[in-house]
Amino acid sequence: MAELLLELLSEEIPARMQINAASNLLNDIVIELENRNIFFKNKRYFCTARRLTIVINEIDQYTKEQIEEKKGPRVNAPSNAIEGFLKSMKLETINDLEIRDIKGEATYFFVRKNSSIETGLLLTEIISKILHEFKWPKSMRWDSDKIRWVRPLKNILCIFNGEILKVKFGHFIANNISYGHKFMSKNISFTVNDFDDYNRKLYDSFVILDQNERKKIIKTACEKIATEKNLIIKEDDNLLNEVVGLVEWPNVICGKIEEKFMHLPKEILKTAMKTHQRYFSMEDYNGNIGAFFITVSDIKTSNDQIIIEGNEKVLRSRLADAEFFWNIDLKVRLIDYKSKLSQIIYHEKLGTMLDRVERIKNLSFYLNESIIADYNIIDRSVDLIKCDLLTNMVSEFPELQGIIGKYYAIENGEDARTALAISEHYLPKGQQNDLLPTMLESGIIAIADKIDLITSLFSINEKPTGSKDPYALRRAALGIIKIIIDKKLSISLNNLISHSIELLAKQKIIITNYLTSEILVFFIDRLKYYLRAENIGSDIVDASLSNFDLIYDANLKARYLAIFLETNKGKEFLSLYRRIANIIGNDHINNKNIDDKYLVEKEEQILVAQVVILETEILSLIKKQDYESIFLRILSLSKYIDEYFKNIMVNCADEDIKRNRVATMLIIKNLFDLIADFSLIVNK
């Protein structure tokens, strides 16, 4: 039982690529072992900024002897069949073949014994091949080698069963040497016997090999600092993983943010710290940002204060920039930027940002006609929503658009709701904990903004494709759907789209005939996606969307339908529905006229009477979107249908009676179809 240890030492690997690369490298090797039936016990991968390391233990030192068999033609088969077989097995004569008796027929067999090979020899070839074919998201060449790697390689270490495996890659031949921390050990080199030896010598030269261990060290140290300062650190796994990949010997240190910058909004402080500097920030229990930052140094010195001061200085310049922008931007009132929006082109074919703002306002008022939120807030907010795009701060931190506008509005003394609407109109942003606009006013503006985005870009044929959606139109449509459902808005999607298109037409933007239906189809697709993501089966989703113009209604219907069909009674109902549909079959009968004179049986009369009552009730319940009651009511009808089928045969001899009975079936089915298209529900 042998251990394989492989290390690829290079110049710094981008943090975001390390884990995937190490894991892929391990997988590639493991697959090759498994394909050859070579067993092993444990497999692990490690990565640092400079290394990818693989260790696999208890590997079979020899492959198993393998016997390969291939059945050929019968001995008395035509000669060209036998020749063909020999050729395909790359043999010369039939003397190389065995003859076996298969069910009384003498048959040729080709049998090959693969003798067992030293795994070490195999691995040398395998690893070399894997390295040559290894795929990085971005790779490069360097010096005169033809090989590609993410960054220039420095050394390859490869030991199997205590011996060096001379893996070849470019001009590199693997050895048993590794190197310690670049600065703290002055890149000291040492020879290695096995993984434990390697790991220990790395630790002694200030390298923590295991990324999980570094992560734990950093996390613990951060929490300790936060506790000491009576602050909390919010989870930020992305930043943490990146920082883990930037250091081999994490030294977590804390610096101060200068008081004079603390008046800046916390989003600005956080972005300045996180995006470029990769600092962790902290908050107090009220959500205010703490006047400290945490960074992870890759060196521990006798006087870390020097490093802290260096970092404080860098942060000071970044915040001085932000402070500068803050002051210069606030020299102008936010509203005064509005007229300048005529100088920003929204899109070459679609006019200016000012045009767009005017359309958004028109759409917001249009939506507000039925929703009745605060007209004045909507009016003022729309005037301001895109103004911050002209500020220096947003040029510097484009990810803060909307948020900057909110703060500048507050500084200008605008109504607090107006300020909030500016930042909220961008929601939802398509992130994990997807926040939605909290106010009705911002919800309306958000919908107006997104629908204008969608119709305008569709109108110039900038639709999303399978792989590309540069304007994030899918997210925009999904956003509209989520807002409508969240705020329970009764908006006709069709009318909204048409209105939006009308506004574009007024600005002389060319509209094609099919634009409205194209966009509707786009929305249906997003609504289906939304409902499926809420764990509603796709057949139920399809059944509910027969009339989806009112998104909120479709959403309610789908949910209740899903619940209904889970119940036993619901399942019984479905059988009844199918039975009725089968009876009607493919006869495209339109006869829904019931002639009372031919209702001969008691059950028929009762059923028809019930159906008539139910029809009016259902129509009114649908209007009220009371799906709970709707499904209860159709369940009550099921009882009568059951009785009917127990005693009545629809396909009877008498034509008049039969015609009546089929008409009854049709009326019932149509009634159910008003609710949902049950024929689309899949048999489970």
Add this chain to the structure above:
Amino acid sequence: MSLSFQDMILTLQNFWKNQGCLLLQPLDIEVGAGTLHPATSLRSIGKKDWRVAYVQQCRRPKDGRYGENPNRLQQYFQFQVILKPAPEDIQNLCIESIRSIGIDTNKHDIRFVEDDWENPTIGAWGLGWEMWCDGMEVLQFTYMQQIGGIECDVIPGELTYGLERLAMYIQNIDHFKDIIWNDYENEKDKVTYGDLFLQNEQQSSAYCLEYADANMLKRHFKDAETEALILIEKNLFLIAYEQTLKACHIFNILDARGVISVTDRASYMSRVRSLAKICCEKWIENNG
């Protein structure tokens, strides 16, 4: 006492001279980065070895802040180094070079943080890092992969130092105008960066952001482009490259003036890029 600005330049020049770099002078045409100097752009493609170091004054019209932002300048100095082929110990040389200007790398946190560089206007890109010292970028280190759309046969290492930022770090000051340019005995002999360049920074910001004549510049762009194409026909590709750089700078001013729409920007950039591409191809044809 930390190094003055001019001594910092002298020290870096000396350091790289000792590594076998030719010390060249800056290009006398407006450029946005030291990479655009033919000593980097053209020499990075083709098979010949090449080591140079030079100062390059760079202009980025969009970054003008009238000299009021303590860290942001429209015109600033880069120190540019090309080592082709990139030597095996190039990272060490980077570290040594900043030791030479007074940074004790055993007391500071030095790291290489992923930053791939690209300049789509001349069809160039490379993979590399920012070298950080206590969280501050001291230099950009790139293994160039492609220029003018042409693959680099021999991979050069490009090092670019932001001299003002470095000086502010070493001299421990907070505003660029306070950078000390020279050594002095008496206070009255002290010359600062602001003494030399503040007025220029104010006026060129005003020019690029407010007063530049957009229509005239658009005409000039067309002229430079037309001239470049004519010169290429005549196989005067080096001079065509100069015209390409002029066109590029004119575009940068137009962009700073805010008179270019999103689609126009893509079009301007692609026109400059195709000129750059042809110049690079001609260079290779003639110099291999």
